[in-house]
Amino acid sequence: xxDSAVLQPGLQQPGWQVDRFIVSTALFGLALLxxxxxxETAPFMVALFVVGTVLxxxxxxxxxxxxxxxxxxxxxxxxxxxRAQLLxxxxxxxxxxxxxxxxxxxxxxxxxxxxxxxxxxxxLFGVGMQLGGGCGSGTLFTxxxxxxxxxxxxxxxIAGAVxxxxxxxxxxxxxxxxxxxxxxxxxxxxxxxxxxxxxxLIAWWVNRIERKAHGTVxxxxxxxxxxxxxxLRTLISGRWPFTxxxxxxxxxxxxxxxxxxxxxxxxxxxxxxxxxxxxVVGVNMSQFEFWQWDYPAMALKDSVLTxxxxxxxxxxxxxxxxxxxxxNRFNEASRNKPEGRQFLAAVVGGLLLGYGARLGFGCNIGxxxxxxxxxxxxxxxxxxxxxxxxxxxxxxxxxxxxxx
Amino acid sequence: MKGSETMERAxxxxxxxxMLGFILVLILMDHLNSPTFAFNSGQGxxxxxxxxxxxxxxxxxxxxxxxxxx
Numbered sequence: 001x002x003d004s005a006v007l008q009p010g011l012q013q014p015g016w017q018v019d020r021f022i023v024s025t026a027l028f029g030l031a032l033l034x035x036x037x038x039x040e041t042a043p044f045m046v047a048l049f050v051v052g053t054v055l056x057x058x059x060x061x062x063x064x065x066x067x068x069x070x071x072x073x074x075x076x077x078x079x080x081x082x083r084a085q086l087l088x089x090x091x092x093x094x095x096x097x098x099x100x101x102x103x104x105x106x107x108x109x110x111x112x113x114x115x116x117x118x119x120x121x122x123x124l125f126g127v128g129m130q131l132g133g134g135c136g137s138g139t140l141f142t143x144x145x146x147x148x149x150x151x152x153x154x155x156x157x158i159a160g161a162v163x164x165x166x167x168x169x170x171x172x173x174x175x176x177x178x179x180x181x182x183x184x185x186x187x188x189x190x191x192x193x194x195x196x197x198x199x200x201l202i203a204w205w206v207n208r209i210e211r212k213a214h215g216t217v218x219x220x221x222x223x224x225x226x227x228x229x230x231x232l233r234t235l236i237s238g239r240w241p242f243t244x245x246x247x248x249x250x251x252x253x254x255x256x257x258x259x260x261x262x263x264x265x266x267x268x269x270x271x272x273x274x275x276x277x278x279x280v281v282g283v284n285m286s287q288f289e290f291w292q293w294d295y296p297a298m299a300l301k302d303s304v305l306t307x308x309x310x311x312x313x314x315x316x317x318x319x320x321x322x323x324x325x326x327x328n329r330f331n332e333a334s335r336n337k338p339e340g341r342q343f344l345a346a347v348v349g350g351l352l353l354g355y356g357a358r359l360g361f362g363c364n365i366g367x368x369x370x371x372x373x374x375x376x377x378x379x380x381x382x383x384x385x386x387x388x389x390x391x392x393x394x395x396x397x398x399x400x401x402x403x404x
Numbered sequence: 405m406k407g408s409e410t411m412e413r414a415x416x417x418x419x420x421x422x423m424l425g426f427i428l429v430l431i432l433m434d435h436l437n438s439p440t441f442a443f444n445s446g447q448g449x450x451x452x453x454x455x456x457x458x459x460x461x462x463x464x465x466x467x468x469x470x471x472x473x474x
Contacts, residue, residue: 115470
């Protein structure tokens with residue numbers, strides 16, 4: 001018995017099925033939470049909730065995983081996933097760097113200090129990506145798609161983030177310096193150009209690795225057309241070509257900046273959720289320096305429905321759930337039950353992800369994607385350190401019985 | 405039904421509904437105890453934080469600049 005249903009005429013194509021229960025539940029959840037946000041906060045927050053939902057669908061349908069892209073380059077010597085990420089960074093920086101310096105009031109970029117905290121945090125995050133099975137966005141969208149192992153990763157991601165928030169002030173006192181915006185030193189065009197050169201050099205290195213191993217370079221990241229199905233069916237039920245996902249993610253981050261005043265970020269919400277949970281069981285989080293700083297203190301005190309990363313994460317989870325239902329693949333990744341060491345990898349990976357994200361001023365989205373889109377030096381250092389950490393994580397995966 | 409096109413459900417719908425309901429209750433509990441809900445209910449003299457950004461911070465998480473630390 002299955003709950004899948006063939007779509008009706010108009011949308012019907014042979015074999016096109018959706019998981020009706022999951023789609024209905026996700027739509028009901030979106031309507032309910034969207035209505036609550038509308039009633040209790042402000043229209044711009046509903047808009048960000050919708051952007052989060054679309055981003056969740058784009059991540060799922062585009063199978064846009066940073067973790068797998070990095071691993072494929074290292075293990076299989078295939079670079080399409082990595083090049084898709086580089087394209088995403090390039091397109092987004094072309095839109096957002098001028099936006100941030102256009103003189104529009106109230107826009108703040110994702111810039112952060114450079115120092116010990118950043119290097120250690122992003123390195124730990126890189127290890128955690130490979131053990132936990134996802135990065136910030138990857139963990140969220142796979143949880144939304146019903147992956148049980150990733151729920152474990154998310155729970156420990158939150159725990160690690162809270163621990164990181166308690167330790168961050170100490171790490172900030174270690175050697176480091178204030179944020180460096182490339183725009184301040186190179187101007188807007190110079191910063192965009194310098195970033196393009198940097199991304200181009202990485203793409204050249206990726207191509208070299210792939211060509212050396214396989215003789216040719218696959219260009220999957222440049223495909224525009226859907227494989228095997230019509231455009232409408234692919235749009236609704238996936239899988240999207242990389243280019244579609246790149247455009248949606250770039251537009252989503254730019255819209256987040258335009259509507260919310262700051263680029264897309266994910267992991268700060270995990271800090272807030274974890275800290276609120278600890279307060280419920282009697283821990284006074286305000287005793288810790290991090291939670292005395294203005295933004296964390298405000299977020300801790302007020303409703304999660306007024307916290308932009310939280311609202312967008314709720315949308316992302318439900319968007320990924322909707323996409324998985326439309327693809328008739330909800331919970332698919334949990335069909336083979338993970339055994340002990342794989343769960344242990346989720347626990348260790350989750351803790352490293354959370355702790356690393358807090359020390360590194362965000363995850364692959366908040367620090368890397370939004371950081372490069374803001375022309376901040378810290379994003380490039382984050383990228384390098386996380387990639388080195390990822391190499392260690394890939395080597396550790398076989399011990400945890402995780403396939404490479 | 406053809407196995408290749410139609411997969412058996414690998415989840416319990418009840419469990420999904422219970423999980424989502426639990427998350428919704430947590431969100432509601434948090435919201436009902438918040439300054440924003442108090443403000444919306446007509447209670448004055450509460451400080452809400454609809455726009456929570458701190459533009460003087462040195463990082464998206466609100467961290468201060470290393471140069472400002474002792």
